[in-house]
Amino acid sequence: MRVQTIASLSNNLGTIPPEFIRPEHEQPGKTTFHGPVPELPVIDLANPDQDQVIREIVEASSEWGIFQVVNHGIPEEVVKEIQRVGKHFFELPQEEKKKVAKKPNMKEGYGTKLHLEPEGQKTWV
Template identity: 60%
Template sequence: MEVERVQAIATLSLNTGSIPAEFIRPEKEQPAMTTFRGPVPDIPTIDLSHPDQDRLVEMISKASQEWGLFQLVNHGIPCDLLQKLHSVGKHFFELPQEEKEKYAKPPQGFEGYGTMLQKDLYGKKCWNDHLFHLIWPPSKINYQFWPENPPSYRDVNEEYAKYVREVGDKVFRCLSLGLGLEENAMKEAVGGEELQYMLKINYYPPCPRPDLALGVSPHTDCSTLTILVPNEVPGLQVLHDERWIDAKYIPNALIVHIGDQIQV
């Protein structure tokens, strides 16, 4: 059975200059109407290599409380590795549709290549396709959903998994200390070394009416932490003081988002 993909819809939409009605958000959600135009406050940016560890704990705790997210620089993940991560993900979504469908999500599954086909409460859809799979722990990895093309995809993702777990460990440590707990308390509470790391590549095809559509509808993340690797194409917005503001792109920075599990 043929599955509807946003990438295919986008190709047709670029030719017509319009988008299907199910992607046009209600007025109170349209980016053109809801984006705060300024002066826009900056999302907290934190140097993870800060020499004063007490100060680092304080900054991460304050940003987590007041914003629910922050940007990390000097996080230890090599810049060339982040570029490779972008490259292999982009390569996958540029493959012929037939090849991408080899990695399609099975019914009731959460890993694999997919599209959010369900409509939301307003009867609307989101403008993105995605690839989703576990990268840690090794006992949970299912390589069935890891693309074989490009050939470097597996090596790049396994190397990234090693580094991103180190970032996660440092953030969990700071959050634990900021709450007055032992430094390993939060990581152990959410799974320790068996904590699952899930990688998701969101692919947003060019849209002729970005003022009307959303790549992802307003949401919180059900995770403990979400660690985003953005690129130079703007789009991420954050709700702060009841206003939607653009997240400024900082080359090679990570965006860390406090998830629902930590909030609970």
């Protein structure tokens, strides 16, 4: 079941299906903040100290799982077009997105590399 389907179900049922709710000890630690919200890590690829850049990427990846990259050299118009196309794709109905679903043993396609659990707790994919 995909996130879009789960969201639709939760809107109709008023709740998230219980098999998608992880116990608190399995939930990510940095999802709720009390007080000022910390800023997302920013990695500057123009930094001449490439060892420092690597350390920052490792730290941001392990602590946050996400980071912003600046001074990457990709023109602004290319970034905006990628954002536009991505937004358009994810607004498509699930059936349209399934047409480009990742096939088994393929590296490219829409979907996830995570395995679906037949029973018990489910992964949001």
